[in-house]
Amino acid sequence: MQTWLVRRIGYSLVTLLAISMIVFSLVRLTGDPVLLFLPQDASAAEIERLREQLGFNDPFVVQYGRFLRSALAGDFGFSLKHQEPAMRVVLARLPATLELATASMVLTLALALPAGILSALKRNSWLDRLIMAGVVFGQSMPSYWIGIMLILLVSVQWQLLPPFGRGTLVHIVMPSVTLALFFTARIARLTRSGLINVLKTDYVRTAHAKGLPYAIVVLKHALRNAALPIVTIIGIEFGTLLGGTVITETVFAWPGLGRLAVDAISARDYPVVQTVVLLISGIFVSINLVIDILYRWIDPRVELT
Amino acid sequence: MRRRLARTLVITAVAIGLLALEVMPVDAQSGRLVIGVAAGPETLDPHMSASLPTWNVARNVFESLLARDLKTFGYKPGLAESHRVIDDTTWEFKLRRGVRFHNGEEFNAEAVKFSIERVLNPEQKSPSRGQNVLIDRVDVVDPYTIRIVTKKPMPMLLERFTAPGYTGTIPIVPPKYVKEKGDQYFAANPVGTGPFRMVRWDKAESVELEANPSYWGGAPRIKTVVLKTIPEPATRVSALLTGEADIISHVPPDSVGGIKKDGRARISETDVDGIPPHVQINAMKGGPLADVRVRQALGLAIDMDLVVKRLLRGHGVQRPLPLDPRAFGYNPNLPLHKPGLDRARKLLADAGHPNGQGIPELVFIFPTGGRYLMGEAVAEYVAQQFSRLGVRVKLSPGEYGAWLVQMRDKKSYDLGMIGWGGGGRFEVGDTMFFQLHSGSPFSWLNSSEFDQALDRARETMDRDTRKQLYWKAQEIAYNLAALMPAHQTNSVYGVRSDVVWEAPLGEMILLYEAAKKQ
Numbered sequence: 168m169q170t171w172l173v174r175r176i177g178y179s180l181v182t183l184l185a186i187s188m189i190v191f192s193l194v195r196l197t198g199d200p201v202l203l204f205l206p207q208d209a210s211a212a213e214i215e216r217l218r219e220q221l222g223f224n225d226p227f228v229v230q231y232g233r234f235l236r237s238a239l240a241g242d243f244g245f246s247l248k249h250q251e252p253a254m255r256v257v258l259a260r261l262p263a264t265l266e267l268a269t270a271s272m273v274l275t276l277a278l279a280l281p282a283g284i285l286s287a288l289k290r291n292s293w294l295d296r297l298i299m300a301g302v303v304f305g306q307s308m309p310s311y312w313i314g315i316m317l318i319l320l321v322s323v324q325w326q327l328l329p330p331f332g333r334g335t336l337v338h339i340v341m342p343s344v345t346l347a348l349f350f351t352a353r354i355a356r357l358t359r360s361g362l363i364n365v366l367k368t369d370y371v372r373t374a375h376a377k378g379l380p381y382a383i384v385v386l387k388h389a390l391r392n393a394a395l396p397i398v399t400i401i402g403i404e405f406g407t408l409l410g411g412t413v414i415t416e417t418v419f420a421w422p423g424l425g426r427l428a429v430d431a432i433s434a435r436d437y438p439v440v441q442t443v444v445l446l447i448s449g450i451f452v453s454i455n456l457v458i459d460i461l462y463r464w465i466d467p468r469v470e471l472t
Numbered sequence: 473m474r475r476r477l478a479r480t481l482v483i484t485a486v487a488i489g490l491l492a493l494e495v496m497p498v499d500a501q502s503g504r505l506v507i508g509v510a511a512g513p514e515t516l517d518p519h520m521s522a523s524l525p526t527w528n529v530a531r532n533v534f535e536s537l538l539a540r541d542l543k544t545f546g547y548k549p550g551l552a553e554s555h556r557v558i559d560d561t562t563w564e565f566k567l568r569r570g571v572r573f574h575n576g577e578e579f580n581a582e583a584v585k586f587s588i589e590r591v592l593n594p595e596q597k598s599p600s601r602g603q604n605v606l607i608d609r610v611d612v613v614d615p616y617t618i619r620i621v622t623k624k625p626m627p628m629l630l631e632r633f634t635a636p637g638y639t640g641t642i643p644i645v646p647p648k649y650v651k652e653k654g655d656q657y658f659a660a661n662p663v664g665t666g667p668f669r670m671v672r673w674d675k676a677e678s679v680e681l682e683a684n685p686s687y688w689g690g691a692p693r694i695k696t697v698v699l700k701t702i703p704e705p706a707t708r709v710s711a712l713l714t715g716e717a718d719i720i721s722h723v724p725p726d727s728v729g730g731i732k733k734d735g736r737a738r739i740s741e742t743d744v745d746g747i748p749p750h751v752q753i754n755a756m757k758g759g760p761l762a763d764v765r766v767r768q769a770l771g772l773a774i775d776m777d778l779v780v781k782r783l784l785r786g787h788g789v790q791r792p793l794p795l796d797p798r799a800f801g802y803n804p805n806l807p808l809h810k811p812g813l814d815r816a817r818k819l820l821a822d823a824g825h826p827n828g829q830g831i832p833e834l835v836f837i838f839p840t841g842g843r844y845l846m847g848e849a850v851a852e853y854v855a856q857q858f859s860r861l862g863v864r865v866k867l868s869p870g871e872y873g874a875w876l877v878q879m880r881d882k883k884s885y886d887l888g889m890i891g892w893g894g895g896g897r898f899e900v901g902d903t904m905f906f907q908l909h910s911g912s913p914f915s916w917l918n919s920s921e922f923d924q925a926l927d928r929a930r931e932t933m934d935r936d937t938r939k940q941l942y943w944k945a946q947e948i949a950y951n952l953a954a955l956m957p958a959h960q961t962n963s964v965y966g967v968r969s970d971v972v973w974e975a976p977l978g979e980m981i982l983l984y985e986a987a988k989k990q
Contacts, residue, residue: 198873205599206522206639207876207892208906211913213602220597247597248523250515250659259675277477315706323710330710331702333677386474420702422676430511433841435873 175459179452183445187238190444191231191437200435204247221247234441243445244438248431253438257427257446263333264423267416268408270339271346272401279351283358284385290363299356306352314345314418331420342419346412350404357400361393368392394465402458406451410443503695505971505986508708508717512676512701517659519591522599522639524894528699528981529679531636533574534643534664537565537584538634542976545744545798545898550635551579551644551665560625560933561608567616571688573646574669581618585610586647588620603640603902604632625931627938631899635666636980638895667692667984677701681983693972693987712737712966718988719973721981723964725785725846731966740965741787745898746978748794749844749891751836751854751956752907754916756882760831765823767953771809772816773857776957783849787962793946794907794958796893801900801929801942806950809957816861828862837868838889839875845961851889854956880913890914893960894979900942901930908949917954 201217202209218224222233234244243254282302286295321341322330328337365371366389374384413425424443431439462469511525518530537552552565571579588610591598606626611619622629632641644665650658662670667689668681678700683692700717702708709727711717713734723731723739731737753767760766780788791797792806817827825831838844838851848869855865865887870878879888892903905911909926910918925948929941949955963978973986 197877198871199877202876202880203873204522205602208640208902208912208914209599209602216594217597220594246514248514248521250517250520251656256675263676277481281474281477315704318707318710323713326714330714330716331704331707332700332716382474418704418707420677420700420704420707422674422701426703427676433872 172460175456179456182452183448186448187235187441187445188231190441191234192227194432194435194437194440195227198435200247200437203434238445243442246431246436246439248434248436249439253436253442256439257424257442260422260424260427261446263421264409264412264425266333266339267342267346267412267421267423268405270343271350271408271412272405274343274347275350275354275404276401278347279354280358282351283355284362284390286355286359287362287366288385290359295359299359302352302355305348308348309414310345310349311414311418313348314341314415317341317345318418331418333421342415342421345415345418346408350408353400353404354397357397358393361396362389365389365393391465395462398458398461398465402454405454406447409450410447503988505694505697505718505973505983505988506716507697507699507981507983508702508711508720509699509981510701510703510705510708510722512699513679515659516662516670516673516679517655518643518662518664519587519596519598519600519645520655520659524979525701527636527638529670529681530643530662530664531666531980532668532681532697532983533662533666533670534635534645535666536633536635536637536641536643537567538630540634540636540896540898540977546800547630547634550633551584552633555630557933558619561622563620563622563629564613565618565620567618568688569616571665572686573649573665574663574684575646575649577646577648577663579644579646579665580615581612582615583644583647584618585612586650587642587644590645590650591642600640600642604642625933627930627933627935628899628901631897631902634896634898636896636977636982638897640895668697671696689984692984694983697983697986699981709966712968715968718968718971719981719986720966721963723966725787725964727966728785728787728964735969737966737968740967740973740975741962742975742978743789743960743962744798744977745796745894745896745980746788746960746962747844747891747893748791748796748958748960749847749850749889750794750958751851752888752890752914752916753954753956754882754886754888755952755954756910756916756918757886760823760825761834761886763823764951764953765819766825766831769816769819769823769861770858770863771953771957772812772819773861774809774854774957775811775857776809776959777811779850779853780959783846783853784959784961787845787964788959789962791958791960793950794891794893794955794960795900795903795946796898796960799898799900799903800935801939803943803946805943806946811957813857813860820861820863828864831863833864833866834858834886835866835868835884836887836889837870837875837878837885839872840869841872843872844889844891847889854887882916888916891961894963896977896980900946901926901938904942904945904949905930908952908954917949917952919948919952919954922948922952 201214246253246256249256282298286298289295318330321327328340332338371389374388413429416423416426428443513525513529515521515526516529518534535550537550539548539550541548551568553568555565558564590596591600606622606624608621608623613619646663649663667684667687669684671680671682673679678698681697683695685691702711705724708720712720728739731739753761755762776790780790790808792808795802838847855867858865892906904926906914908915908917908922910923925941925945929938932938963975965975967973970989976982
């Protein structure tokens with residue numbers, strides 16, 4: 168286990184290094200942060216001077232080396248736009264993102280797992296087809312549209328929930344519903360197909376024949392055996408929820424990392440873009456590590472090599 | 473798992489139920505205004521930002537030596553009670569006494585000197601520096617008198633010290649506070665002399681301001697103001713209708729009807745200092761576009777009145793040149809363009825390009841993302857009209873960052889859409905420079921006649937002479953037809969019925985006069 172863990176952490180670090188190189192070059196592909204920082208009418212002299220001052224005229228490798236050295240010391244650069252260290256800017260938005268991601272994931276599981284289990288148990292019945300159609304419907308509606316429709320209906324018409332922002336429990340309902348509707352489909356379908364396969368197996372029939380209540384058979388035995396791919400997908404979807412929810416964040420004015428990243432990209436705020444990407448990648452890589460360890464707990468037969 | 477699931481469902485249901493009992497919080501307390509803005513500030517240091525969200529806050533928290541008279545658009549005393557010109561390169565300002573910054577620090581000549589030097593300091597990297605490089609030094613004559621000395625005559629100096637401003641203007645900041653706390657702290661906790669002071673800033677969410685009771689001009693009528701960031705227009709409109717926001721900015725034209733119909737809110741609109749997005753024709757590249765007749769012909773194909781009425785749904789105004797008529801130096805004698813496809817075709821033929829023959833496909837760059845109201849639609853309209861003359865256009869939309877770089881690349885494009893405005897500038901000298909002077913990075917015109925007229929104007933301290941020179945420069949520009957017929961877009965705001973507030977200038981949210989009806 169020890170060597171495996173050390174090796175996995177090593178791989179993770181190499182992954183993060185590669186990501187840093189990729190984001191470093193991609194974000195510098197077009198546009199000019201100095202141009203975007205100065206007023207539209209800045210003179211060529213002003214622009215050149217600022218570029219020189221900020222080190223943007225140095226060769227790419229020099230800039231990257233500088234970035235890497237500071238990053239290893241914990242300094243991820245200074246955001247020109249925000250006038251404060253990039254890591255501080257990003258960390259300030261992290262709680263909001265984690266909140267939304269967690270709430271959405273919880274809601275997703277609350278919807279998807281029962282849906283998948285029910286569908287599997289009643290497979291090919293009208294209920295099964297209804298659930299699966301509903302779930303796909305949820306996935307097909309663009310989150311932009313769902314979000315705005317929810318606001319118009321629930322906030323403007325029915326005056327039930329606040330239309331935007333972050334604050335109390337009420338504020339998180341609509342954004343997480345918007346996201347959950349999208350993410351439910353995959354997990355529900357995976358649960359359904361995994362469970363159907365497991366329910367056909369001998370040991371399940373044996374357990375049932377032994378007289379175990381069917382609920383226990385399904386939940387304790389069958390589900391656990393079907394869990395591996397579901398858990399993997401949960402990990403991946405959580406990663407997506409961390410950085411890929413910019414549309415929902417925009418619609419609900421949720422102060423998360425997605426919006427921060429998109430705004431930073433528009434402004435070519437290199438340090439913030441790099442830091443956001445690396446932070447989210449770091450979290451994502453860690454989640455996957457945790458899930459791999461979880462595999463062992465779910466299924467002791469799994470060999471961690 | 474089922475038990476846990478059931479529990480979560482019950483809790484959620486109860487929570488929603490409890491909240492259904494609570495009426496939507498409409499702020500009935502007179503004294504609190506919530507403004508829904510499209511973007512939040514990244515920094516609150518007025519010397520360190522070129523973005524509108526920062527200035528939304530700065531315009532209520534900071535001031536400068538002069539203030540804009542919102543009726544005449546000339547100057548009013550601000551932090552300086554009076555000023556005079558001593559010679560072509562020396563200006564003297566007599567400062568107001570008894571003014572304090574929000575933290576109690578005294579306002580005096582040191583504060584003015586510090587603020588100007590801060591902006592001019594290359595190490596500070598202020599985006600406002602470029603507009604002020606002609607300022608040589610600031611001399612403190614006595615605690616309430618300063619002299620600003622310029623390297624060359626700088627007739628537009630007063631514009632730099634007029635609040636509400638934009639990048640390039642110099643708001644006065646407290647020297648002791650900034651030096652003690654440092655730039656980073658100041659960027660998050662701004663302190664100025666204005667009618668409102670900062671209470672708190674939840675980054676990416678909201679900025680809360682409260683009235684400054686000891687403001688020298690008299691305390692504002694509203695006690696608390698919160699600027700909330702609501703990037704999605706539909707959400708912003710919803711916020712207005714539910715009462716979560718009292719005022720919203722940047723209302724999309726499609727939503728105007730809905731708001732007007734709703735009894736709870738109304739529209740407040742202004743064309744003063746709006747943004748005039750116009751199409752520049754590359755007269756520098758050579759080829760057919762260098763011929764003024766070709767340019768005139770292209771201009772005649774555009775029915776700007778139609779653009780304003782149909783594409784902008786009336787939220788704009790046609791102009792002969794992309795300048796604000798209230799700006800000093802505006803030439804009122806230039807007529808609006810009258811479109812005429814037949815005349816256009818004849819002009820093209822006279823220039824040797826009957827039916828567009830010999831004119832290569834024109835590449836037209838413009839920014840996407842809503843930077844200019846209905847910008848994409850206007851670009852498509854222009855391309856369509858040109859094709860009726862036989863001139864082909866290749867539309868090249870660009871993301872803002874990419875577009876900005878492209879616009880400065882004068883050799884690569886034939887047509888470009890750009891606009892200059894919304895900065896509270898009310899003298900035409902700078903705008904004309906950026907648009908058409910050969911020394912401007914954005915200008916696609918190289919006319920020594922125009923350059924000379926404008927250069928002389930920008931160095932002439934005498935107002936009347938300067939005005940005449942401006943008028944001449946505009947006449948030359950108009951006849952050179954290097955800019956398509958222009959329009960100015962309105963700034964459209966939504967305001968709840970119980971709020972007393974009108975949009976004063978384009979793109980500006982000034983709250984000094986705002987109040988809630990009792």
